[in-house]
Amino acid sequence: MKSFNVxxxxxxxxxxxxxxxxxxxxxxxxxxxxxxxxDLKAHTFRVIDATRDLVAAYKPNLxxxxxxxxxxxxxxxxxxxxxxxxxxxxxxxxRGDIGNTAKQYAKSIFDHFGFDAVTLSPxxxxxxxxxxxxxxxxxxxILCRTSNPSAIDLQSLPTGKGLLFDKIAQLAVQxxxxxxxxxxxxxxxxxxxxxxxxxxxGLPFLIPGIGAQGGDLTKSMIxxxxxxxxxxxxxxxxxxxxxxxxxxxxxxxxxxxxxxxxLMYES
Amino acid sequence: MKSFNVxxxxxxxxxxxxxxxxxxxxxxxxxxxxxxxxDLKAHTFRVIDATRDLVAAYKPNLxxxxxxxxxxxxxxxxxxxxxxxxxxxxxxxxRGDIGNTAKQYAKSIFDHFGFDAVTLSPxxxxxxxxxxxxxxxxxxxILCRTSNPSAIDLQSLPTGKGLLFDKIAQLAVQxxxxxxxxxxxxxxxxxxxxxxxxxxxGLPFLIPGIGAQGGDLTKSMIxxxxxxxxxxxxxxxxxxxxxxxxxxxxxxxxxxxxxxxxLMYES
Numbered sequence: 001m002k003s004f005n006v007x008x009x010x011x012x013x014x015x016x017x018x019x020x021x022x023x024x025x026x027x028x029x030x031x032x033x034x035x036x037x038x039d040l041k042a043h044t045f046r047v048i049d050a051t052r053d054l055v056a057a058y059k060p061n062l063x064x065x066x067x068x069x070x071x072x073x074x075x076x077x078x079x080x081x082x083x084x085x086x087x088x089x090x091x092x093x094x095r096g097d098i099g100n101t102a103k104q105y106a107k108s109i110f111d112h113f114g115f116d117a118v119t120l121s122p123x124x125x126x127x128x129x130x131x132x133x134x135x136x137x138x139x140x141x142i143l144c145r146t147s148n149p150s151a152i153d154l155q156s157l158p159t160g161k162g163l164l165f166d167k168i169a170q171l172a173v174q175x176x177x178x179x180x181x182x183x184x185x186x187x188x189x190x191x192x193x194x195x196x197x198x199x200x201x202g203l204p205f206l207i208p209g210i211g212a213q214g215g216d217l218t219k220s221m222i223x224x225x226x227x228x229x230x231x232x233x234x235x236x237x238x239x240x241x242x243x244x245x246x247x248x249x250x251x252x253x254x255x256x257x258x259x260x261x262x263l264m265y266e267s
Numbered sequence: 268m269k270s271f272n273v274x275x276x277x278x279x280x281x282x283x284x285x286x287x288x289x290x291x292x293x294x295x296x297x298x299x300x301x302x303x304x305x306d307l308k309a310h311t312f313r314v315i316d317a318t319r320d321l322v323a324a325y326k327p328n329l330x331x332x333x334x335x336x337x338x339x340x341x342x343x344x345x346x347x348x349x350x351x352x353x354x355x356x357x358x359x360x361x362r363g364d365i366g367n368t369a370k371q372y373a374k375s376i377f378d379h380f381g382f383d384a385v386t387l388s389p390x391x392x393x394x395x396x397x398x399x400x401x402x403x404x405x406x407x408x409i410l411c412r413t414s415n416p417s418a419i420d421l422q423s424l425p426t427g428k429g430l431l432f433d434k435i436a437q438l439a440v441q442x443x444x445x446x447x448x449x450x451x452x453x454x455x456x457x458x459x460x461x462x463x464x465x466x467x468x469g470l471p472f473l474i475p476g477i478g479a480q481g482g483d484l485t486k487s488m489i490x491x492x493x494x495x496x497x498x499x500x501x502x503x504x505x506x507x508x509x510x511x512x513x514x515x516x517x518x519x520x521x522x523x524x525x526x527x528x529x530l531m532y533e534s
Contacts, residue, residue, distance in 0.1 A: 026371065063364060063371035069344055069379045073337035094364050096388055097330060098415040098480075101359075104293065104330035112336045121363055123390045123410055125417025143390055148365040150392025157426040157434065164431070167424065213365075 003179035004117060004139030008088050008204055009229055012056045018221065018260050020057035020090065020206065021253065022235030023047065023079070024064050029240045037068060041075050047239045048082055050249040054257050057088040057231055059206075080114050088116045090206065094143065096121035102131040110138050117141060119184055119206070122168050129175055136178040139204075144168045144196055147186025147209030162199075165192070169199035182206055185224070187215025187232070193223040205230040210256075211237030217256075221263045232260065270446035271384060271406030275355050275471055276496055279323045285488065285527050287324035287357065287473065288520065289502030290314065290346070291331050296507045304335060308342050314506045315349055317516040321524050324355040324498055326473075347381050355383045357473065361410065363388035369398040377405050384408060386451055386473070389435050396442055403445040406471075411435045411463055414453025414476030429466075432459070436466035449473055452491070454482025454499070460490040472497040477523075478504030484523075488530045499527065 002010075012018055025044050027035035048058070065076040083089055091113060095105045109118045110132075117139030118132055132140040145155055145165040155165040172181050185196045187209035196205070205224045209215030211234045224230025234256055242248030269277075279285055292311050294302035315325070332343040350356055358380060362372045376385045377399075384406030385399055399407040412422055412432040422432040439448050452463045454476035463472070472491045476482030478501045491497025501523055509515030 024368070024371075061368055061371075063362075063368045063375065066340075066375040067371045067379060069375070070337045070340035072375075073333075073340050077336055092368075094388075095330075095361070096363075096390075097361050098413070101291070101328055101330045104291075104328075104334045108330065108333040108336070108339075112334060121361075121388045121390045123363075123388045123421055124413050124415055125420030125422070127415050127417040146365070146391050148391055148394050150394040153392030153438065154390055154431070154434070155392075157431065159424040159426055159431070164421070164424065164426070167421070171420065 001137045003136040005179045005182070005204055007137070008056070008139065008231070011086065011088055012229055012231070015056050015086070016261060016265070017054055017056045017257050018230060018232050018264070019055045019253065019257050020059050020231045020233040021047065021051050021055050021238050022092065022208070022233050023058060023060040023239060024235045025239060026064055029236065031244065037071055037075060041078065043244070044075070044079050045082055046246050047249055050246045051238070051253045052084055054253045055087055057090055058083060059090040059092045059233055061092040061235070076113065090117045090119065090141065091115035092119050094119050094121050096124050096128045098124065099127045099131060102128050106131045110135070119143065122171065126171070126175060133175065133178055133180055136180050139180045139182060141182040141184050141206040142168065142172050144172070144183040145185050145189055145192050147188040147213050147215060151186065151189070165196065166199050169196045172203060173200050176203060184208065187217065187220040188213055190216040190219035190223065193220060197223065197227055201227040203228055206233060207231065208233040210234050217259060218263060221260055225264065268404045270403040272446045272449070272471055274404070275323070275406065275498070278353065278355055279496055279498070282323050282353070283528060283532070284321055284323045284524050285492070285497060285499050285531070286322045286520065286524050287326050287498045287500040288314065288318050288322050288505050289359065289475070289500050290325060290327040290506060291502045292506060293331055296503065298511065304338055304342060308345065310511070311342070311346050312349055313513050314516055317513045318505070318520045319351055321520045322354055324357055325350060326357040326359045326500055328359040343380065357384045357386065357408065358382035359386050361386050361388050363391050363395045365391065366394045366398060369395050373398040377402070386410065389438065393438070393442060400442065400445055400447055403447050406447045406449060408449040408451050408473045409435065409439050411439070411450040412452050412456055412459050414455040414480050414482060418453065418456070432463065433466050436463045439470060440467050443470060451475065454484065454487040455480055457483040457486035457490065460487060464490065464494055468494040470495055473500060474498065475500040477501050484526060485530060488527055492531065
């Protein structure tokens with residue numbers, strides 16, 4: 001069976017798309033005075049239908065489903081059934097716990113829900129990561145330099161040799177024994193993408209922060225795709241584009257894909 | 268309304284118990300060749316019934332419920348309804364995400380499930396914590412020095428002044444604007460409990476690692492309760508005690524409580 005990193009790279013090449021659409025669907029964004037879970041579900045399917053052929057990956061954010069408890073997780077289960085097989089589905093969960101607990105989360109995310117990959121927090125170290133990287137066909141994107149304003153509170157602390165996020169990039173390379181580890185590097189600090197790449201050549205990057213968070217698409221695409229590949233995540237600016245119609249969503253996604261193709265495949 | 272830290276402290280005094288029982292219920296531990304979700308649910312209720320009067324807190328671990336998807340979260344919802352009001356219920360979730368997502372997790376954990384407190388990972392900094400600390404009556408225990416062997420990978424890195432977990436303890440004090448922030452400090456590195464206390468006087472500690480993980484109960488109780496209070500979490504050695512009967516579970520819990528009372532209230 002192919003390793004996660006090989007499969008991801010092949011899908012990006014075949015679909016000529018570096019786009020990952022994040023699924024963060026909440027009623028506050030649906031412009032409705034009151035949205036039912038059925039409305040949220042219908043909108044999720046609308047986003048998927050509008051973008052199937054354009055994307056390399058989808059990234060459902062577990063928080064937006066968990067907010068509703070068991071009916072929310074049922075919505076996530078139905079969403080997982082709605083995806084095609086020619087994309088990678090990343091569970092944006094940012095889990096990180098002792099080995100015994102991490103095993104349960106791996107069962108949840110890979111076995112129960114059937115995600116291809118997961119996002120993980122590195123704060124508890126290697127034994128919190130290993131249960132997710134044992135199967136080569138399943139991937140783990142480890143938080144390195146995140147896209148939020150407070151990322152610097154910890155991640156940019158000096159740790160002797162370099163900053164904390166430099167250290168994480170180096171550890172991720174060590175932890176990548178099964179060719180299935182990647183890194184989360186935010187587009188909102190574009191100057192640091194090359195820096196992370198220097199510490200982790202070859203590892204795939206998941207780059208959030210484009211769109212609502214104001215990240216730099218050009219620099220993310222160019223710097224992220226040197227010595228490895230970069231998956232560019234866009235959530236709100238696609239899933240809540242324009243009048244929220246299927247065509248508005250598709251146009252927004254197509255526009256991002258065109259920009260990325262121009263940057264990668266310009267003649 | 269009372270702040271979380273005041274309420275926790277009062278419950279510990281009234282019940283004369285520093286015991287938190289962790290609910291990490293999995294079929295592999297139930298000694299059954301095949302356990303249904305109903306068996307897991309029945310065992311969860313058995314643990315709660317056996318220990319109601321003995322504990323200050325319960326700590327359901329979300330991973331063990333999420334493993335089963337939506338039916339697992341239904342089991343968690345039923346479990347939340349089964350608790351009494353004179354205890355604190357901590358959602359062991361170790362969440363940590365950008366502000367927009369953290370808000371959804373806060374809605375899940377506090378509004379939907381009704382937990383009194385949550386465990387959080389600090390890797391993404393202050394804006395990943397704030398959505399959980401806005402309501403003074405809801406608490407947040409931030410991972411500081413965890414109980415797992417790989418904790419040292421990041422947490423013990425030098426960061427200029429002190430180690431990374433020293434810095435977290437100092438940040439937690441800054442973030443404690445509503446008297447509802449605490450720290451997770453593992454009993455498996457007992458010499459570090461005093462060190463964390465030095466950086467965070469007054470903050471409540473949630474101390475896991477007693478029992479199956481081999482932590483030091485005496486040192487955790489004594490050092491943890493100087494200049495603040497410590498809640499001692501025990502999971503597997505209580506919930507899977509002896510022959511798994513109600514009386515075996517109660518005896519194990521009573522034994523821990525007796526040891527703690529001897530240490531705190533010896534005449």
